[in-house]
Amino acid sequence: xxxxxxxxxxxxxxxxxxxxxxxxxxxxxxxxxxxxxxxxxxxxxxxxxxxxxxxxxxxxxxxxxxxxxxxxxxxxxxxxxxxxxxxxxxxxxxxxxxxxxxxxxxxxxxxxxxxxxxxxxxxxxxxxxxxxxxxxxxxxxxxxxxxxxxxxxxxxxxxxxxxxxxxxxxxxxxxxxxxxxxxxxxxxxxxxxxxxxxxxxxxxxxxxxxxxxxxxxxxxxxxxxxxxxxxxxxxxxxxxxxxxxxxxxxxxxxxxxxxxxxxxxxxxxxxxxxxxxxxxxxxxxxxxxxxxxxxxxxxxxxxxxxxxxxxxxxxxxxxxxxxxxxxxxxxxxxxxxxxxxxxxxxxxxxxxxxxxxxxxxxxxxxxxxxxxxxxxxxxxxxx
Numbered sequence: 001x002x003x004x005x006x007x008x009x010x011x012x013x014x015x016x017x018x019x020x021x022x023x024x025x026x027x028x029x030x031x032x033x034x035x036x037x038x039x040x041x042x043x044x045x046x047x048x049x050x051x052x053x054x055x056x057x058x059x060x061x062x063x064x065x066x067x068x069x070x071x072x073x074x075x076x077x078x079x080x081x082x083x084x085x086x087x088x089x090x091x092x093x094x095x096x097x098x099x100x101x102x103x104x105x106x107x108x109x110x111x112x113x114x115x116x117x118x119x120x121x122x123x124x125x126x127x128x129x130x131x132x133x134x135x136x137x138x139x140x141x142x143x144x145x146x147x148x149x150x151x152x153x154x155x156x157x158x159x160x161x162x163x164x165x166x167x168x169x170x171x172x173x174x175x176x177x178x179x180x181x182x183x184x185x186x187x188x189x190x191x192x193x194x195x196x197x198x199x200x201x202x203x204x205x206x207x208x209x210x211x212x213x214x215x216x217x218x219x220x221x222x223x224x225x226x227x228x229x230x231x232x233x234x235x236x237x238x239x240x241x242x243x244x245x246x247x248x249x250x251x252x253x254x255x256x257x258x259x260x261x262x263x264x265x266x267x268x269x270x271x272x273x274x275x276x277x278x279x280x281x282x283x284x285x286x287x288x289x290x291x292x293x294x295x296x297x298x299x300x301x302x303x304x305x306x307x308x309x310x311x312x313x314x315x316x317x318x319x320x321x322x323x324x325x326x327x328x329x330x331x332x333x334x335x336x337x338x339x340x341x342x343x344x345x346x347x348x349x350x351x352x353x354x355x356x357x358x359x360x361x362x363x364x365x366x367x368x369x370x371x372x373x374x375x376x377x378x379x380x381x382x383x
Contacts, residue, residue, distance in 0.1 A: 112141030166239030204321030249359030
């Protein structure tokens with residue numbers, strides 16, 4: 001059940017070990033599920049419980065997890081050593097982790113830790129510090145693996161391209177259903193069902209689909225309504241293949257677009273073009289955001305835009321398909337070739353109740369970025 005070759009996993013581990021050597025780390029404790037997946041293929045949602053992948057500077061890897069994920073690790077990864085901590089009253093798996101690290105000869109070692117991840121709760125983090133604080137020297141290293149993961153290999157890019165195709169096909173399946181009286185539940189079913197039926201995966205976060213006033217929301221919420229004869233529908237969804245995401249965002253107008261819809265769509269399209277021009281090697285994530293913000297300011301839309309306009313994405317797990325690298329003001333992260341980046345132009349005019357969004361995923365190159373979606377950037381209008 002490996003999605004990549006052994007050679008690819010070896011290459012990733014070598015990159016990790018080289019960066020660990022650069023930072024003078026004797027080991028890394030990985031808690032982010034996407035880090036474990038990237039490094040070994042280990043594929044699970046079991047990170048909602050305590051688990052840790054320890055990687056030594058000599059290349060040795062050991063996973064500590066629960067019994068429920070023992071077979072999962074053996075079936076989906078290249079890992080050879082899996083240690084199980086036992087569910088019981090007052091269980092403290094950080095004691096098991098300390099014992100495992102002791103067996104690995106890491107007493108007194110300099111160990112990097114992925115603190116900034118949903119795979120390590122604050123409560124477990126406090127236990128970790130209590131049990132390992134005197135055992136080893138713990139160093140913040142949350143950025144290490146994400147910085148390696150942001151550059152995608154050819155095999156990863158193939159999965160992202162397939163995810164983008166699934167996303168486009170899903171929209172093509174949903175769009176004919178958008179009309180007066182249509183139930184949001186049926187539209188969401190068409191989007192997600194299309195991707196799963198074609199062999200895709202569940203997304204790292206719920207699809208966003210809202211109409212009327214809910215079209216101005218940027219998050220999923222429960223509850224469904226039926227579309228009016230004059231309406232607006234905002235949709236943010238992603239194709240997913242082997243956990244790799246390609247996101248897309250659109251606002252569809254039902255009935256006749258208002259002048260404000262047309263005005264905001266024109267601004268969103270202009271801003272997206274500016275972002276594409278800035279999304280090149282030699283520029284930064286912050287400069288990409290500045291390109292977006294400049295267009296919004298020129299159209300007097302500063303009050304209606306967001307404080308970020310996109311992010312890196314790839315293989316991700318709940319609760320979000322977003323990677324840490326984001327387009328926001330002052331972000332000095334460099335744009336490099338072989339990144340997969342989602343740019344979203346989101347304009348929510350609460351004064352007039354008008355929503356407008358436009359977004360798609362790109363593959364960065366040595367020059368202009370390559371849009372991975374074939375969908376038109378024209379304003380979608382349904383009868």
